[in-house]
Amino acid sequence: MIINHPLLGPRDASEFTYLGDASLIDRPDWQAENAAEAFYEYGYVRDNPAGEHQELWYHEAGDRSWLVVTRNTLTHEISKVELARDVARARGRSK
Amino acid sequence: MTQTNRLNGGQIDRNTSFSFKFDGRSYSAHPGDTLASALLANDVRLIGRSFKYHRPRGLLTAGSEEPNGMVELRTGALKEPNTRATTIEMFDGLEAKSQNRWPSLKFDALAVNDMFSNFLSAGFYYKTFMWPAAFWEKLYEPMIRRAAGLGSLSQEADPDEYDKGFRHCDLLIIGAGPAGLMAALTAGRAGADVILADEDFTLGGRLNSEAFALGDQSAQDWVAQAVAELSSLPNVRLMPRTTVIGAFDHGVYGAVERTGDHLATLPAGKPRQILWRIYTDKALLCAGATERPIAFENNDRPGIMMASALRTYANRFAATASQRVAIFTNNDDGHRTAADLHAKGVTITAVVDVREDAPTCYDYEVLKGAQVIDTKGRHGLTFVEVALTDGSTRTLECGALGVSGGWNPNVHMTCHQRGRPVWNDALAAFVPGENLPVGLSVAGAANGVMSTHGALQSGAESAANALELTGVLPDLPEAEDAPVSQTPFWYVEGCKRAWVDQQNDVTVKDVKLSYQEGFRSVEHLKRYTTLGMATDQGKTSNITGLAIMAEVTGKSIPEVGTTIFRPPYTPVPIGTFAGRMKGQEFHPTRLTPSHYWAKERGAVFVEVGNWLRAQWFPLPGETHWRQSVDREVRQTRASVGVCDCTTLGKIDVQGTDAAEFLNRIYANGFAKLAVGKTRYGLMLREDGMVMDDGTAARLAEDHFVVTTTTANAVSVYRHMEFARQCLYPDMDVQLISTTEAWAQYAVAGPNSRKLLQKIVDPEFDLSNDAFPFMACGNVTVCGGLRARLFRISFSGELAYEIAVPSRYGDALMQRLMAEGEEFDVTPYGTEALGVMRVEKGHAAGSELNGTTTALNLGLGKMVSKKKDSIGSVLSEREALVEPDVLRLVGIKPLQPEDKVTAGGHLMNPDGPIDAAHDQGYVTSAVYSPILNSNIGLGLVKNGAERLGEKMRLVSPLTDLTVEVELVSAHFVDPEGERLRA
Amino acid sequence: MRYSGFRVIKEALTGHKGWKPVWREPEPKAHYDIIVIGGGGHGLATAHYLSKVYGQRNVAVVEKGWIGGGNVGRNTTIVRSNYMLDGNEPFYEFSMKLWEGLEQDLNYNAMMSQRGIINLFHTDGQRDAYTRRGNAMILNGADAELLDADQVRKEHPYLNFDDARFPIKGGLVQRRAGTARHDAVAWGFARSADLQGVDIIQNCEVTGLRIENGKCLGVETTKGFIGANKVGCAVAGSSGRVMGMAGMRLPIESHVLQAFVSEGLKPVLPSVITFGAGHFYVSQSDKGGLVFGGDLDGYNTYAQRGNLPVVEDVCEGGVALMPMIGRARLLRMWGGVMDMSMDGSPIIDRTPVEGLYFNGGWCYGGFKATPASGHCFAHLLAKDEPHPVATAYRLDRFQTGRMIDEKGVGNQPNLH
C-alpha cells in the first residue's frame, strides 16, 4: 500500500506503524460521571466498518507524524490523509 | 550425441555447442535452447512422472505454464526441485534429474498406483484409513507422504544470495510480445519512464514462435529492431528474465528478475535473483494467452503436447518432438502449427479437426469432424486412435500429437485484487472483468484481442490511453489479422481416464464424481479433486474442469463460477522474498560504545532486541558462567562495578509544557519535580497495565531526559508522540530520541563516588549533600568533556549513571577501569545486573509482562488519583483490584541450594497440584552470592498479605518441586540506606 | 452411507456409481428451533454437536456462499493446545481431545496428524515464559516437553544453528499437536450434521436479524425470512458485519492474515515449527507443500488478500530459521480475514438481545478450536449456560477487567 503523506507525498505503507481506529483520538474526560464506561468503550469497542474507515498510522521510518488515513476496508482505497494533530485540534483537543 | 530431432532455422546459435546431463546421460545443445527444447532435439520425450499415479510424462507446453516437464536442476546444495524444463535457459554443463520416481524414470515402482487408480479416485482418502485410529500416523500417512510430493530439497543451506530493489516508473508494461513492444515504443517515444518486463530471456513473446512476417520483415527481425530502438531510449528500461508476479495495492508490483539462473556459476557478490518492488501509477498487462488442451482418453502420454508448443519448438528452437506429428484441434490455429511443421520437413500424419467445416489442405490430410478417442505408447506416444464422422475409427502412427482447444487470455494479474474475469462467448474464454487493480489496463491477447495486428494496435492505443498521450500513434507494421475461428470443444464424449489436470492426475471421471458427491461449486471442485492446485496453478486445466462441471450440471460455464488467480503468477523461490535479510543479517545488529572494548576483554554477549550486550566478563580460570557472575556481583556490592547501560532508551523532552506532559504520560506526578532532580516514572498503557518504567531527570524548567527500558524504547517513543500529537496537540512539547548519542555507564557500589571523583572534573562536588540520591546535572569529565551525571541506582547500591558523547564511550570505559584499579573495579554484564535487581526487588521485563498492573507489582500507591494520566481509569476495573489479585513477592527456598525455576508455579503446601489450585508463578530466579541462596520474584494471589507463608514451587515440565517461603521482594537493604549513603 | 475401506473397494469395482452427495441441498423451512449463521468450521461443528450431543435436530446452518469457504478453508491447518492462561488452556485441551477422536466421531477422515509442534525460544526470557506455559499445560492435563538446543538439533538438524542472528536455545514441544486437512474438517462436520437431519442451506446470505422488543425472532436472508427460537452467529471474520445488523459494536477488529504454500516436496519437516525470533511458522502437508505463515498485515481489512511487505517478512524469517528452504518455491498466497479481539482470545456468549448468541473473536486460534468451539457453542445454545471449559469467554470481560491476554500486548488487536 502507498500512503500519500500530506507533507512528504506518496510513501510505502511499510514505513508506517498502524495503531487503529481514529476514535482513539477522542480520549474521554477522566472526571466525567461515566468515566469508567466511557474509557471501556474508548479502549475496547470498535465500529470495525466494512467500508470507509478512519485510522491512525505513524510514520515510524519517516518524519514521525501521526496521520489519520481514511481508507476503505473492502477495497483498500485511500480517499484522504490528514495530520492527526490537525484532526485532533478539529475535534476540539488542546492540552 | 546427435540431435536427431533438430530442425533447420530457429533462434539458436549453432556455432556454439553446450553439453548437459539429464539423469546422468550427456547430451548436446546450443545457446538459445531451453532444457526442454534441447531434450526434444535429442529425442527425449519421457521427462517425469505424475503426482498420484506416477504416469510417464513428457512436455505439454513450451512455457511457464508447464505442468509435466519438471526436473531437479543442478546438484548438491544448489539443487532446485520442481524446475520447469521449459523455462530453464540452457548453459554449458547443466545437470538435471527427473523426479518423483523410484528407482528410475523408466521403471517407477509406484507406477502400480496407476493399476489401482480405480481405488484411488478423487477424495478416496477421506473415506478410509480411519481404522484403527493409531495407524494413521504410523502407517497410512507415511505411506501417502512418501508417495506424494514431487522433487526433494537438498536439506542444505541455500548458498546463493538474493537482492531486493525498488524501481519507479510512469508505465510498467508486463509482457514483451507484439502488444507489449508496441506499447513500449508508443510510451517510450513519448518520453515516458517505461519499464518493459518479460519472463522470457528473449523479448518478443509469441512473435519468437511464428513463421509469418510483420510488414516486409520476419517477425523476429521486427522484434530485434523494436528492441534495439527501445534500448536506445534512456527513459525505457528493458527487463528480460523478469516475471511480474503480482499486482498489489496502490500500484505496487512485485517482479522477480532472474539475474543468475542462466549462468553456470554466479560471479562473486552477484545475486541469483532480485525481487523488485515496482511503483507505478499505470501498468499495462500484455501477458498474451495460453493455449488450452482437449481431454480425451490417455491424453497424457509423452509426445502429446499443445499444438502451439510444437510450433514454438519448431520455429524458435528448431526442434521437434518427433518426425511424425498429428494435430488434434477445434480451431484454425491448430492448422497453423501443421503448416509450420510441414514447412520444416516434419511429416504431418493428419490434422484431426472436430469441425465438419474445417479448412482443407493439400499438403497433408485433414480429418474433418473427427476426434481422437485413445492413444498408445507407454513411455512415448506411438499411435492415436481417431473416430471419423462416419463412425469408423482409424489409427494414426505418430510420435507427437499437437492439441489445440483454443486460447485462454492470461488474465491472472487482473484477479490479484480479487477482480473477477467475465465470460466471452466468441472466444469461449474468460476475459478481464470490470474491477481491475487501479491503474492497470490490459492489451493484446490478454484482453481477448487474438490477432497479431489487433495486439499491435491495442498495445499502442492502451499505452496512449494510460498516459493520456495526444497526437498520432506510431505506424503499425502489416500483420496477420485472422479472426478467431473455433468450435468450443472440451472433452471427447465417453472418455474416462482423460486428464484435465495432468500434474495432479485429475481426470474427467474425477470431475464427474465430484459432481456426483455434491462438490459442485468451483471452490469445492478444486478442493475435493485438487484440480488446479498443482505448481502450474491450473493454467492449462481450470477452464476444462469448469466446462465439464458446467455440462454435467446443465449450467453455463460462468454460472458454475470463475476461478480467480492469486499471486505469484509463477512460483518464486522463498529465498528471493527473503533477500539479504538472513543469517547474521536477518536483523540489524546494534552495538554499544564499549562493545569493541568488551570483546577484547573476552566478554560473552547476549542478544537483547537488536542489541548485543555483554552478559558477563569471564576472567582467566573461570570455567563456569556462575563464577564470573557471582564475582561481578560480589565485587560491585563490596566496592564498585561498571555496566554499559547505553541501550536504555533516552528521550529528550523539552518545551514549556514538558512537565505537564510527563504528568499525563506517567502514573505518578512530575509537575513538582525540582530542576536537578531525577524521579522514577511508572508508565501505564491506557488499559491500566504497566507499559514501561524508567526515570525522568529534570535538567531545566523546560527540559527533561526520560529513560525507558531497552526493550520498549521504540514503542514508548511512539506512545509519547501519540500523546503529543493526538491527545494533547496544543502542548508545547518537543521530543527527540538521544539513545544513540550518549554512551551511558552505571557506576555502582560503595566506592562508586570515589571512582567518579577521579573522573568528573574537580569543580563539581559529588558529596552526598551537594549531589544526593536522585540528583542529576551536566558536568565535565577528564578535563572538560561535556557529560551528564545521574545519581540513580538499579542495584540498590550507592550508584550513578554517567553519560558522555558516544564516540568517547570506549575511552571513558577504559578510563574507569584504569582509575578504578585501586578499588578493584569490575565491569559487570546483564547477568550480574539481573542478579542485583532481583536481590533489590526491582520489577523488570519478566514482571512487566504486559498483564501486570501497578497493584500487581506493589506499586499501586504510585498511581496518582489526583490527576489525569494515561491508564489510571481502566486500572480500577473490578477484577484488577480484587483482594486476591497477584502481588509481587520474594521467593526463598527453604534449602538455599534448592533451585528456583522461573516459570514454575506456586501451590499451597498441602492440597492438590493442578491448575485449579494454582496460586501464582515465579517471574524471575537467580542465585544470590550475597545471600548464598537461590532466590526469585513471583506473582502470588494476595501475596503481599502472605509473606512468611510456606508454599510448593512446582515445575512438572522440568521435574521440580521445591519448598519455598514467601518473603519481601527486597532481599538486600530493604531500608535503602546504601543507595542514600 | 458409512465410509470405510471396504466401501471404497466395493465402489471401485462397481464404477463408483453408489456414492451419494455428501450433504443434501434443502430449501429452508419456515422455522427452526435453532439457526446457526455461518457454514464454516465452527458453524458446521456447532450443528454437528447440537444434533449429535445435545439432541437438537430441528436446526439449520445458513451460509452466504459455499460451506467451508471461509477461514476453515484458508488457514495453516495447525492443531495444538499449548496455551498458558487458565481461561484458554482447558478449552483448547478439550478441543485437542475432540480432535483425537474426530475421524471416528464423524466417520470421515480429516487426516488429523499428531506429528507434534515445537515453539523455539532464543532468549532466557522466552525460555522462562515457555516454562511457565509448559507447566500450565501439564497442570491442565495436556502434554508438554522442554528441549534444550542439542535436543532440538537432534530432531531438526536442518535448522540454522551455525549462522543464526538469534541462536536457538531450545523449544517447547507438544507431541500431541499436529495438523489436519482443513477442508475435510468442514465437510466431515457438514456430512455428519446433514445425516442427523440438520439443514445446510448454501448460497443463503443473512441480510438482517429480525429483532422485536429485545428478542431475536429469526433471520432475513436472500432466500426470505427464516424464523427461529434461537439464532447463533458463528461468522468469525465477518462478526462485525453480522452483529452490526443487531446494532451491536464488538471488542473486535477485522484483520487479514496471509498464508502461503510451497510447491510439493518430498517429506522434509517432521513437525510443526514456530520461530521465536521472527514471524514464521510452518508445517508440511501430506501433499508435500510447506504450509507457512507469519504475522498479520496489521491494518483493518475485510479484503481476503494482503501485501508484499508481510510476504517478505515471513520469508525472511523462514530462511533465517531454515536456510534450506531458500530454493523451495512459494506457490500460492492467500488471505483470511480474522476476528481480532481486544485480548487475543475468543468470545462464546449470550448477547444483550434475547435469543441471539455470539461465537467469534477467534484471532489465529480458530481452526484448532473448531471442535470445542462447536461443542461449547452448541452447549450454550442448547442449555443457555456456558460450557464449563468456556466460562471465561464472556463478552463483558473487558468491562470487568477479566482479559485473557496470552501475549500481554493489551487492547491492540493487531498485536495479538
Place this chain on the structure above:
Amino acid sequence: MHDLVAITALGGTDPRVDTVGGVTCSEVPGVALASVAARMGQKDKTAASLAKLIDAPAPEIGRWAGTTISAYWAGPDQWMVEAPFDTHEELADQVQTATGNSASVTEQTDGWTRFDLNGDSIPAVLELLCQLDLRKMDPGSAARCSIHHIGCFVLCRAPDSFSIYGPRSSAGSLHHAIVTAMRSAL
C-alpha cells in the same frame, strides 16, 4: 581540553573507506549534529534564526541547504543541523544561542553515523537499498527512509555524491548493507 580519544562508529580510530566499481563509500565521523525543533507557534522565528545560522533559507520539506553549517528537514517544524566536528564540536550550544527560546535544541552528533557515496551510478546502488524515487532525488533533496530495516536519512549533495545518515549503533549493519549493494550493482 579533555584527553579522551574518540573512535568511529565502526570502531576504528580512522574512518573506513570502501571502493567498488566507480563508487566510494566513506565513513564520515567528522560531523557535528544538533536537532532543532520549533517551540509551539515559533516556527517562523526558528526558521529565521536557522537561516541566519546556515546562511541560507531554512530548508523546506524534503530538502537540505546551507554552507559551512547546513541543515536538513527532519520533521514538521524540525531540522537537523550539520557542521564540521573539529570546529563545531559544541554545535548544540551554538544553535541554542542562535535560536534562543524559540526552539528546543538537542545534541545529536553521536546519535548518527554518516556514510558518503561518491561516484557514478550511485542510483544503481541506492535502488537496492531504499524505496526512494531516485528520479526525484536531485541535489538539495533530503529524505528519511528505511534501509535494511534501519531508519536513515539520504541526502543528495550532487548527482554523483550522496550522504547516508543512520543510527550510530547500527553502523556495522548499515555499512555491510551499503557495501553489499555496491558489489551487487556495480
